[in-house]
Amino acid sequence: MSDPRLADAVVQSGPFSLQTGPMGVRVRVEGVVQGVGFRPFVHGLATRLGLAGRVGNDAHGVFVELEGGRGQIAEFLVRLERDAPPLAAIERVTVTSGAVRAGGRFRIVASDPSGASRTLVSPDIATCADCLAELADPADRRYHYPFVNCVNCGPRLTIVRAMPYDRPLTTMAGFAMCDGCLAEYHDPADRRFHAQPICCPACGPTLRLVGAAGELGASGDPLAGAVRVLRRGGVLAVKGLGGYHLSVPAADEGAAAELRRRKRREDKPFAVMVADLAAARRLCEVDEAGAALLTDRARPVVLLPRRPDAAVAGAVAPGSRRLGLMLPYTPLHHLLLADVGAPIVLTSGNLSDEPIAYDDRDALERLGGIADAFLTHDRPIHLRADDSVVRPFRGRAMAVRRSRGHAPRPFTLAWEAPRPILGCGAELKNTFCLAKGRHAFVSPHIGDLEDYETFRSYVEGIEHFAALFDVRPEVVAHDLHPEYLSTKHALGLPDVELVAVQHHHAHIAACLADNGEQGRVIGVAFDGLGYGLDGTLWGGEFLLADLVTFERAGHLAPVPMPGGSAAIRQPWRMAAAYLDGDGEALAVARRNERRWGQVSALARRGGRAAPLTSSAGRLFDAVAALLGVRDTITYEGQAAIELEQLADPAERGGYPAAVSRDGGVLVVAGSDLVRAAMADLAAGVGVPVISARFHNGVSDLIVRCCRMLRDGTGLTTVALSGGVFQNLLLLERTVDRLSGAGFRVLTHCGVPANDGGISLGQVAVAAARDRLASQSTGHSMGLSGTSR
Numbered sequence: 001m002s003d004p005r006l007a008d009a010v011v012q013s014g015p016f017s018l019q020t021g022p023m024g025v026r027v028r029v030e031g032v033v034q035g036v037g038f039r040p041f042v043h044g045l046a047t048r049l050g051l052a053g054r055v056g057n058d059a060h061g062v063f064v065e066l067e068g069g070r071g072q073i074a075e076f077l078v079r080l081e082r083d084a085p086p087l088a089a090i091e092r093v094t095v096t097s098g099a100v101r102a103g104g105r106f107r108i109v110a111s112d113p114s115g116a117s118r119t120l121v122s123p124d125i126a127t128c129a130d131c132l133a134e135l136a137d138p139a140d141r142r143y144h145y146p147f148v149n150c151v152n153c154g155p156r157l158t159i160v161r162a163m164p165y166d167r168p169l170t171t172m173a174g175f176a177m178c179d180g181c182l183a184e185y186h187d188p189a190d191r192r193f194h195a196q197p198i199c200c201p202a203c204g205p206t207l208r209l210v211g212a213a214g215e216l217g218a219s220g221d222p223l224a225g226a227v228r229v230l231r232r233g234g235v236l237a238v239k240g241l242g243g244y245h246l247s248v249p250a251a252d253e254g255a256a257a258e259l260r261r262r263k264r265r266e267d268k269p270f271a272v273m274v275a276d277l278a279a280a281r282r283l284c285e286v287d288e289a290g291a292a293l294l295t296d297r298a299r300p301v302v303l304l305p306r307r308p309d310a311a312v313a314g315a316v317a318p319g320s321r322r323l324g325l326m327l328p329y330t331p332l333h334h335l336l337l338a339d340v341g342a343p344i345v346l347t348s349g350n351l352s353d354e355p356i357a358y359d360d361r362d363a364l365e366r367l368g369g370i371a372d373a374f375l376t377h378d379r380p381i382h383l384r385a386d387d388s389v390v391r392p393f394r395g396r397a398m399a400v401r402r403s404r405g406h407a408p409r410p411f412t413l414a415w416e417a418p419r420p421i422l423g424c425g426a427e428l429k430n431t432f433c434l435a436k437g438r439h440a441f442v443s444p445h446i447g448d449l450e451d452y453e454t455f456r457s458y459v460e461g462i463e464h465f466a467a468l469f470d471v472r473p474e475v476v477a478h479d480l481h482p483e484y485l486s487t488k489h490a491l492g493l494p495d496v497e498l499v500a501v502q503h504h505h506a507h508i509a510a511c512l513a514d515n516g517e518q519g520r521v522i523g524v525a526f527d528g529l530g531y532g533l534d535g536t537l538w539g540g541e542f543l544l545a546d547l548v549t550f551e552r553a554g555h556l557a558p559v560p561m562p563g564g565s566a567a568i569r570q571p572w573r574m575a576a577a578y579l580d581g582d583g584e585a586l587a588v589a590r591r592n593e594r595r596w597g598q599v600s601a602l603a604r605r606g607g608r609a610a611p612l613t614s615s616a617g618r619l620f621d622a623v624a625a626l627l628g629v630r631d632t633i634t635y636e637g638q639a640a641i642e643l644e645q646l647a648d649p650a651e652r653g654g655y656p657a658a659v660s661r662d663g664g665v666l667v668v669a670g671s672d673l674v675r676a677a678m679a680d681l682a683a684g685v686g687v688p689v690i691s692a693r694f695h696n697g698v699s700d701l702i703v704r705c706c707r708m709l710r711d712g713t714g715l716t717t718v719a720l721s722g723g724v725f726q727n728l729l730l731l732e733r734t735v736d737r738l739s740g741a742g743f744r745v746l747t748h749c750g751v752p753a754n755d756g757g758i759s760l761g762q763v764a765v766a767a768a769r770d771r772l773a774s775q776s777t778g779h780s781m782g783l784s785g786t787s788r
Contacts, residue, residue, distance in 0.1 A: 024100035025073055027064035029080070031091035032120040032409065034165035037151030038062050039108050040193035041085050046106040047188065049076055053100055057111040057164040059470070061120075067100045087122055087152060087297075089409070108194060111164040120439070121157055121165065121468060123405050124241045124385065126299040126329035128153035130191060135331050141180065146223070146332035147205050147379065151195040153297075157408055157444075158242045158383050159197065163468060167196045171380040178203035205379035207332070210364070211372075223332075226375040227339045235259050237349055237363065237371035241330060242385030242404045242444070243356035244349030244363045246370060247273075249342060256315035256345060262370040264352045266634040269317035271301045271324040271387065273346040275337040280325050283310040283343065289392040298405025299329035300388035300397075316345060321645045324389065329405070332375075348386055355447050355457045358384035383464060384457065385444040393728065394735075399752045400726060402431070403444040408465070410439040411750065411760060413767050414518035414547060418774045422462065422473035422496075423762035424486040426503065426530075426755035428636060430454075432462050432486075433759035434471040440513070440763050441469055445756060449485040459489065475770055477501050477762035481531035499766040503530025503758065504541045505550045507721035510761030511753070512547060515719075515746045518768075520546040522553075522706050522715050522743075526616035527722030527754070528568065528636070537561070539615025539722075542666060542705050544713060547768035554659075554666030554705050556619060560610035562603040571621035571639045572631040577603040577610070578622040578674040586678065588625050616698070616724045619670045623677050623694050627687045637723060644727045647695055648688035654696030659704060666705050673697045692729075699733040703741055710743070719746040723754035 029038070034057050042055040042064055051068035066073055081090055127135075131148045134140040142148045149155070159171040167173060177185060181200055184192040192198045199205065209222035229236045233255040236247045246263065248255035250272045260266065274280045277291055284304035286294070293302045301324040306312070310323065317323055326346070328334045337344065348356045349367055357363035358381040364374065389401040399406075416438045423433035423440075430446040443461050447454045466472060477499040478490035490498060501509075507530075508523030523543035532538035533552070540556030559577050567573040572592045575583065576599045583589050589596045602610050617640060624630050624639035629646060633639050655676035658669040673694055680690045706718050718738055725731050731747065738745045751757035 022067055023070060023073065024065070024067045024098055026096050026098050026100070027066065027077070027080070028060065028062075028094040029064065029090060029092075030061040030094075030120075032087070032089035032122050033062045034120075034163070035122045035156050035160075035196060036087035037085040037191075037193075037195070038088050040151060040188060041083075041088075042080070043106060043108055043188050043193070045076060045079055045083070051076060051106060052104055053106050054109045055106075056109040057166065059112070059164065065100045085152065087125060089120070091120075111166050120410060121160055121163070121408055123298065123407060123409060124156050124158055125153045125297050125405070126327075127331050127334065131331065132334065135334060142200055144335060145201050145204070146207050146330070146335055147199055147377070148331045149195065149197050149199075150191045151193065152191065154197050155241050155379075158381050158385050158404070159379070160468065161382050163470075165196060170196055171382050172197050172199070175199055175204055175379075205377045207375070207377050210374040210376055222375060223335055223339060226336065226373065229373045230340055230344065233258075234372035235262065235370060237367050237374040237376075238332070238336070238346070239360075239363075239374070239376040239381075240333070242381060242383070242387075243358035244367060244374075245346045246349050246367070247344045247346050249340070250316055250345050251311045251313055251342060253313040253315055256313040259345065259347075259370075260315055263347070263350075265347075267318055267638060268635040269320050269322075269324060270345045270347040271326060271389075272312065272316060272343050273326050273328060273333065273337065274343045275334075276327065279343060280304075280327070283307060283312060284323050284325055287392070289395050293390055293392060293397055294325065294327050296397075296405075298388060299327055300390045300405060301326045303389065303391040303400065312343070319642055319645075326387065332377075336375075353448055353451050353454075355451070355454045356384050356386045383444070383461070388445075391728065393731065393747070396749055398726075398748060399750060399756070400754070401429070401445045402442065402751055402756060406750075407444040408441045408469075410441050411513055412516065413438045413440055413513065413764060414516070415767065415771050417475075417763075417767035418770045419474040420471045421475045421477060421763050421766050421770070422466075422471075422490075423759035423766065424476065424478045424490045425759035425762070426479055427481070427484040427486060429752070429755040430458060430486060431756050431759045432458065432465070433763045434462070434465050434469060434473065435763045435767060436469065436471045439469075440760055441465060441471075442751060442760050455485050458486075475499060475766050477766035479503055479506070479531065479758070479762075480533075499762075499769060501762045501765045502533060502550070504538055504543060504722070505545055505765065506758045506761030507753075508543055508545045508550070508719050508761070509547055509764040510751055510757035511719040511721040511746050511748055513760050513764040514748050514750050514757065517717075517719075517746060518547055519717070520544065520715060521717045521719045521746065522709050522713075523550070523719045523721065524702055524706070525722045526724035528617035529613055529615045532614075537611055537613035537615060539613060539617055540619065540668070540670065541614065542709060544709065544715065545719075547764050548772055552665065553709055554668065555614040556616060556668050556670045558612035558614045559618070559671070560603040560606050561613050561615075561618065562599045562610045564609065564611055567618065568621075568633075568636075570632050572625040573599050573603075574618045574622035575625040575674075576600045578619070578671050579626075579678070580604070580671075583626075583678065586626065586681075587628055588631070591628075591631060616670075616722070619673070619698075620724065622674055623691075626674065626677055627681065627690060629687070637726075640724070640727065643691050644695070644729050646688050647691035647729055648686075649692070649729070651689050651692035652696065653689075653693050654700045655693050657697060657701045659701070659708070666708060668701050668705065695727075695729050696733060698730060699737055702734050703737045706738060706743060707741060716742065717744045717746065721748065721753050721757070725753045
């Protein structure tokens with residue numbers, strides 16, 4: 001309604017046209033409009049326009065009752081959307097006529113928590129410029145106060161216990177406002193007018209330094225004590241917005257190595273926090289897109305190319321050409337970075353594979369063997385939320401992990417879901433998703449459900465989101481894999497309708513939902529593995545798909561995974577499987593000679609000990625092991641990540657792969673790529689060139705298969721999804737070549753291409769099927785898909 005002509009039409013037509021003189025209207029505003037300064041904004045706008053009435057929060061969002069002249073009300077409706085607070089996201093404005101008992105003035109009234117909740121919750125937001133100015137001003141009463149916030153910034157999702165968003169329903173309920181804060185809270189001219197987390201040194205949370213054993217640290221300034229811990233190379237646990245982090249100086253090789261040892265994290269890179277963009281540019285190549293992501297109000301970790309002269313210890317990101325950088329996003333971070341005077345590691349506060357610690361007592365227990373001291377405080381965290389991770393791709397963000405700063409902003413479904421839905425997600429990199437109407441709420445990153453604590457966090461998170469957004473699932477979507485804990489959770493829920501969604505169909509559906517698409521596409525789903533309709537492990541798939549159904553139109557030729565899951569942890573096993581006994585003289589065979597023959601024989605026998613897979617991820621593993629990049633891994637995708645980083649970007653040659661047909665389904669010989677790489681290796685070609693030729697070969701086979709499918713179907717849109725497409729070299733080459741071949745290409749942005757997006761895809765499929773079922777009697781919502 002931001003067009004003035006539309007607003008004027010509203011008040012000049014229909015029931016409004018019958019009124020003369022002052023008129024009364026009721027306005028309903030839905031979207032992210034609580035906890036973002038919307039009521040103070042409405043109060044100021046109405047007051048400036050001379051309108052009487054009231055504004056308040058309720059379970060649906062914000063309600064406004066107005067009384068005044070037609071022209072003023074029309075102007076109000078225009079400016080309501082046009083000038084809304086920066087953190088607001090208005091989805092719908094509804095205006096109706098009605099008598100208003102305004103009382104001659106405009107006021108903010110108490111919230112009404114009754115009714116079914118339809119309001120949205122803001123993510124946690126980085127400290128704004130106004131608050132930072134106060135933090136640095138010695139004359140300000142909040143000088144160096146580590147919890148300064150206002151209506152435009154600070155904690156949101158992680159402190160909310162229930163809706164509507166009012167202080168008594170947040171973890172700030174235990175902090176009674178002092179007279180100074182109360183005056184600001186009730187002053188319509190103040191930017192803390194009705195800011196729910198408002199506080200100051202006289203009435204708010206308190207910082208403290210605690211020893212690893214739980215005793216109080218040395219008396220004095222806790223921040224100064226924390227800085228001393230870091231400067232002597234100790235490990236400091238720091239309580240953030242969504243949980244605890246572990247920190248050491250980023251340039252201290254010994255401290256970073258010791259943190260790895262204590263955390264049991266052998267190789268996976270640590271994130272680094274820097275004070276500002278200038279510090280970021282001293283460590284990484286930061287272009288305009290990278291700078292925009294670093295300074296985004298979500299303050300994610302941004303993966304950027306590392307400068308050769310970066311003053312960062314090798315143990316921070318071993319073997320990586322990239323660093324994950326982030327800027328401070330809480331006042332405490334700003335104070336800590338300023339006093340340390342150098343970049344610091346800031347990695348999740350957990351042992352490897354566990355969820356991030358957020359409860360104070362649990363943090364002391366779980367991190368006591370890692371941290372030398374804890375910089376903590378007494379404002380409780382209600383919901384854990386790890387840092388979001390993004391990387392620039394063609395001028396925009398590509399999500400790697402969606403969490404703090406982004407969740408729980410909803411995605412908009414293609415159609416309204418007839419019934420509330422839960423998408424249970426996958427096993428690894430899990431998220432869940434709850435949907436009601438056209439809103440799909442994807443949780444913050446949960447992690448790998450194989451860990452008990454992570455699974456408990458998953459179950460508790462679903463319960464919290466269901467209560468927060470008033471979603472009581474009637475439909476539950478889940479993966480096909482019977483051993484996924486997310487699947488078992490779904491199957492154990494009472495009185496719900498279950499919808500099984502094939503893993504790779506969910507990947508493509510997530511890409512469609514991420515791009516606001518709903519039509520049929522050629523879907524390329526390349527990942528580690530997912531349970532297929534035929535009982536084998538898929539992972540290199542070409543699908544003809546929409547949100548309701550799919551057809552498996554092509555795939556990589558299946559190969560055995562000798563040892564099953566052991567082949568994921570030990571990529572050399574996949575090299576043995578792909579070479580089928582022909583690689584005894586290769587270096588990879590010599591490095592693993594004690595078991596090479598046994599594993600090769602196991603691959604040839606097949607069966608349950610060597611299940612078949614069409615996985616693209618396992619193909620990358622085989623080539624990485626062949627080239628000596630990585631025989632064993634310590635985190636998921638490590639071999640492929642390191643293979644990508646070795647590739648020569650100037651090399652344009654590519655290995656060919658034969659494509660045949662089996663009953664109309666395309667079958668790609670991935671073994672051709674492996675053998676071509678083996679031949680080049682034997683001829684003395686360098687590993688960077690071989691890696692690049694392999695990547696180019698994979699890109700070429702994708703384009704070739706998409707061309708063949710277009711010829712048979714007429715489809716011209718391709719959706720790329722699955723964890724393999726987090727490989728930027730592959731993604732860049734594939735998008736360029738598909739676009740050059742006349743395709744329209746969809747890639748991920750808001751949710752990760754990896755399994756972190758699966759829950760959104762599951763919900764999108766279940767909603768589309770439920771809609772179809774509601775339109776046609778007798779339609780089954782069960783598994784939909786074909787495999788020929």
